[in-house]
Amino acid sequence: MVHQIVIRCCGSPLAASALGSVLRTKTSVKEWKAIASRSSICTEETRILPILKLSYNDLSSYIKQCFAYCAIFPKDYKIDVAKLIQLWIANGFIPEHKEDSLEAIGQLIFNELASRSFFLDIEKSKDIRGYYSRYTCKIHDLMHDIAMSVMEKECVVATMEPSKIECRADTARHLFLSCPQQEGILNDFMEKRSPAIQTLVCDSYVCCPLQHLSKYRSLHALKLCIRGTKSYLLKPKYLRHLRYLDLSNSDIKSLPEDISILYNLQVLDLSNCDDLVRLPMQMKYMTSLRHLYTHGCRKLNSMPPELGKRTELLTLTCFVAAITGPDCCDVVELQHLNLGGQLELRQVENVEKAELKVANLGNKKGLKELTLRWNSVCDTEVLNNFEPHDGL
Template sequence: MAEVLATMVVGPLVSMLKEKASSYLLEQYQVMEGLEKQHKLLKRKLPAILDVITDAEEQAAAKREGAKAWLEEVQQVAYQANDVLDEFKYEALRRKAREEGHYKELGMDVIKLFPSLNRFVFRIKMGNKLRIILEELDVLIAEMNCFRFKFRSGPPGPVNHLRENSSKIIDPVDIAGRSRAGDKEKIIKSLLDKASNVNLMVFPIVGMGGMGKTTLAQLVYNDPEIQKHFQLRLWVCVSDNFDVDTLAKRIVEEAKKNGCQANGSSALDELQNAVSGKRYLLVLDDVWNRDEAHKWEKLKSYLQHGGSGSSVLTTTRDQAVAQLMMGAAKGAYELGRLGEKFIEEIINSRAFSSKQEKDWPRELVNMVGDVAKRCAGSPLAATALGSVLSTKTTAREWKDVLRRKKICDDRNGILPVLKLSYNCLPSHMRQCFAFCAMFPEDYEIDVEMLIQLWMANGFIPVLRGEEHPEISGKNIFIELTSRSFFHDVKGIPFEFTDIEVSRVTCKIHDLMHDVALDSMGKECAAIATEQSKSGDFPHSARHLLLPVNQPETLLNASLEKGSPVIQTLICEEYVNKDLQHLSKYRSARALKIKIMRGSTSRTMLGLEPVWLHHLRMGIFN
């Protein structure tokens, strides 16, 4: 079924190329002089492919292998064409800089990033590149006709304004607070009743993904009785990397935020010191690995030094994790389905969010009960399905959604409905969200930076006469958040004024992260410390996050092997030495690097064109 596979991000890429090929800069600075015929052909061929992308994506999602292979080839050619068009754009910007008298300000390292300064040589070189792209497009169009792909209108276009009354959308967390009140009280009672226990208590919450385990754990964690009872509360997300030393270090960092002193020769010694003698509650959210019980036992031996009544509350999808790792065969709390009344409430809040209740279409309201039955008691599924239905205005459209065999099932859980929700997004929103696959699970994303990265990569449509791309980016983020693609948003909500607001951050639910990964494949990557030691560099990645120490060592070694295709590069740790071979970063649209110069540091966020921001931030000095 088409809803089981998250569609590839190809349409938005081709659409972006179409806009670049029509850029006024190419005409104004005559960078395609002598290539006018090829330029016209390019501007005709791109819309021809774009017209059938939606049909091809639907067939690929329905597991038609030929359509999938064709889309993959379109994607590769589109990336090549994107680089070629950017070379034309950079040449136009070079000529603009020279015309405006700024050219002499550029250092030699910057000039190396430019195409050839000789117009004749540039025309020959770029003409050959453009010819290859056009030949590739001819082959794709011939195959497109053989496959008989048809024109189909895609999902709705760019969102230019927020939903009416969006502030009145009911927060599913509030619904969870009411619907899970009984679960919360039972868990709190169990934790408080063990106040005199000398041994560490482990209390796992087990349930299907998207059922609200983390939300329930948050309700318990923030309850006034719990806050009063425990001297120290700690929250750490584990996900799929159960590394003892790393986990101990993260717990210690949380303890220090709460004013604890932690001394020791290792992270585990610091952990023991931090919790020693204190009654604490540690939440280990999203525990996965069932094969490493010995690691848990090692960590637990250091956690045992807390005061009487200390407890570890865990959340996991896997019953075996609760039994084998946590040693709690009889103590696991199985989280049941959310009551149908609350599921219906979530669906109503999403599907009819732009209307007052008195204006809700009766025919559609009467179908909500049937929709709720397809959500398997999952609040995340209800939110996603309700958001899909908010774009459907007739009973026939609702019935078409309900006819799908796979919305929620025992084998795939709620992933099918999440992928359906993703596939129903406008194409540019799919690209913006899929890009987030570069961030690891539970990564705290800086929203302002994320929007800048979207802009740098050209993901946000720029429509003539419309608002600034940054405002469009904020609208896209708000819309995606309202559909639960982002959650755990912290900070002051966006105000569309000139007033600065505090840092806004968000996270992505692990199931939604699976959807993004399914769409992007190897296009996005994050290199963990362990991978970096093995030299396993993802040379096919276009968007790369490096959370490792001394990232310049890894980057310099990889650049020796050839030019990277990286478009986005984020280094989490300081770059202490020079990045070599900078001229090879010709594909880069965005670089975020923390630079250490002597006793001072600064963060460089380079946006397209990269050379301009290199100059501005003094990275070449």
């Protein structure tokens, strides 16, 4: 039986891997024979697509949905694994579980898909400036075809062919744009209609304001890379359902204060915003916020007050310690957060040794990397009270 199945794979390692991932879940000879006897497994005419579809059809319904969503990315695109899981969560694809976080379940889903060869080239690397470590992956072109066949009406990927938006005007739910003058294309598109867009990823610079923002009320995930401060016209009052907001690498000096009304926002990525000076003062009211990326914001001089008391933050990539005052967050508030991943603590010269001891950074078991930065020479006794855990 195994010999028959190997022959049916037509010499393709991807076909063998995909079919093997299906067979490993089958525990009886009858089930193996049923798969081996299929006429459409793999032939010289159909090649390996039937096997890939068989592997896809063998998935649970919610895992199918998670993978099909990957059609939003162009072929050969390097996907940030953590961001992908956050996008799944933002769109409500991951079922809740009493004992595990949505992020943990999302990681299990990703691992399952990777074990079935849906994802490949999984590697760890630093971001473009070397501040932050991340895992990336790609999708095999044929696997991408499977995802697109499922999501053809809902996903639009426009790199050099913006006309694709028009032809799927009424069914488009998830848009990925990376083409010249993408904001002009979007403005024209939204002026004529009001589709229920849930994901909007603009992967090139946006240099002009996005008009018709009142029509974006159904957005769950938004990525904008803003060039020039005049192009920034984010209006939170129209984005009440937003759960994922990525403004990384943008030319912004600050965020609007009314961003605090985004009570459903779970992810806020401001990484590598060179001109960002401050965060909104009322961020303590963003009670759903779980991941805040601030690494690479070189001009950021403080954190908003009570940030650590009123949120469920799991990720905070950079905390800027300011001189204690009513308009900034004290390092001591970090003790209230169950942080994981990576943390950079800047302006350590403003931290008193007692504060660092109370913050208890060393005992945060989820932290894997911790960077301490001083802007000036100072008393280094703060390190005497610092006892890192074994996994740091």
